[in-house]
Amino acid sequence: MATKQETKSQVTGHKVSCAKFNLSKFHVAPYKQKTSSDSQHKLFPQYEYADGTVTTPVIISGSIKLKGGIPQTDPSSQYNKTDNDCFYFLLYKDEDDPRNVELFNVMEQIDAFYIDEINEKKNTNGVICQYVAKNESTPFDKELVYGTTDENAFLVKHTDKDEKDKSGKIINTKKISKMKIKIATKYEAKLTKDMPREVRTEVYLKDPATGGPKSEAEPVKTLDDLRRILVFGTTVKFALAFTKFWITKKGKNKEGCGFGLTCNMVYIEEQSKRNANVLSSKVFSDDDDNIKPIEQKSKTFEDDDEKKKEKEEKHLDKKKKGKKNDESEESEDTDEKDGEDEEDDESEKTDEEDEEDKEEEKKPKKVQPKKKGKN
Numbered sequence: 001m002a003t004k005q006e007t008k009s010q011v012t013g014h015k016v017s018c019a020k021f022n023l024s025k026f027h028v029a030p031y032k033q034k035t036s037s038d039s040q041h042k043l044f045p046q047y048e049y050a051d052g053t054v055t056t057p058v059i060i061s062g063s064i065k066l067k068g069g070i071p072q073t074d075p076s077s078q079y080n081k082t083d084n085d086c087f088y089f090l091l092y093k094d095e096d097d098p099r100n101v102e103l104f105n106v107m108e109q110i111d112a113f114y115i116d117e118i119n120e121k122k123n124t125n126g127v128i129c130q131y132v133a134k135n136e137s138t139p140f141d142k143e144l145v146y147g148t149t150d151e152n153a154f155l156v157k158h159t160d161k162d163e164k165d166k167s168g169k170i171i172n173t174k175k176i177s178k179m180k181i182k183i184a185t186k187y188e189a190k191l192t193k194d195m196p197r198e199v200r201t202e203v204y205l206k207d208p209a210t211g212g213p214k215s216e217a218e219p220v221k222t223l224d225d226l227r228r229i230l231v232f233g234t235t236v237k238f239a240l241a242f243t244k245f246w247i248t249k250k251g252k253n254k255e256g257c258g259f260g261l262t263c264n265m266v267y268i269e270e271q272s273k274r275n276a277n278v279l280s281s282k283v284f285s286d287d288d289d290n291i292k293p294i295e296q297k298s299k300t301f302e303d304d305d306e307k308k309k310e311k312e313e314k315h316l317d318k319k320k321k322g323k324k325n326d327e328s329e330e331s332e333d334t335d336e337k338d339g340e341d342e343e344d345d346e347s348e349k350t351d352e353e354d355e356e357d358k359e360e361e362k363k364p365k366k367v368q369p370k371k372k373g374k375n
Helices: 008-012 100-121 223-229 295-301 305-325 357-361
Strands: 026-027 038-045 045-048 058-060 088-092 129-131 136-139 141-145 158-163 170-183 202-205 236-249 254-270
Touching: 045 236, 100 141, 100 170, 100 254, 170 236
Parallel strands: 141 254, 170 254, 202 254
Antiparallel strands: 026 045, 038 236, 058 236, 088 170, 129 136, 158 170, 236 254
16 A cells, blocks of 8 residues: 555556647546645546556656756745745746657647636536536536636746847747746645745656666755756756646635646756756765665656667667678677657656645546536
């Protein structure tokens, strides 16, 4: 049985790459009264994987050059006064980076679907439901507004940026698209809003011997540790988990709603020049006694067996050709990784927000509840 610090995806090991993401397999489980706080109702996104298991959606990105980063604290700011306000990073869309665009396409698909179903069709198809009996649900009993709260809570935010000449005249308006992704934090029942939080997003560096992620995560515990690593220009892969679907309790008739998206794991595939020296500093040598082997988790970012088999076959074919053309020459070395930016279908997820509320949700389900209401 999973402990409280474990999550469903740690147990079931499911993930899906951006390239293989299927929107029809993605949904939000019906609302249960017990998964509610003073400020919001909490529902849990689910994804039906290839083996029929329905559990937390974990999306694995391709290799992305980071444009954006973790904000610095600013006591004069309205939003980032302390470190506890900064447990997120911004990822900007880069049309010149195919893997970046691929990730944004997945999130924009989800946004477009829920804008249409909730804001346009008023949830008449029951994409957001609440239980009325065991295995029976009905559309949520209040009118919902997806993404249009004060927080601008779409998965992808679009803004316009004016480009001006030296005189201050606007010469062009550029569309900026960005994602705000939360950093996973350690769950503690007695943690108050002002107490320092501990990072649970796991960071893996590249193993020079294998060309893939090391089997052990780096001892990153504080936000400053993570700031030193996730800097502009670093090439990374992300494991992003849909931790919840929240509905506010602010309005009398209409309620804002949106997804919680958390980065549970990150693989530093290529260090930026800005952090090349930092990664070997003592920030990663302290508290080594607390680091446990997590070989299975590191496989989140490795190629799957089918891709590995293809590489081995290519390697053998090239060796045979070289031997046939000139037996006196050594066969070419084809051990270089040529698919670093491709991912598996199954993954492990290392953290959930609101773990206490998810205790009832830990067992993967293969049967979805029947819905009542207009289709």
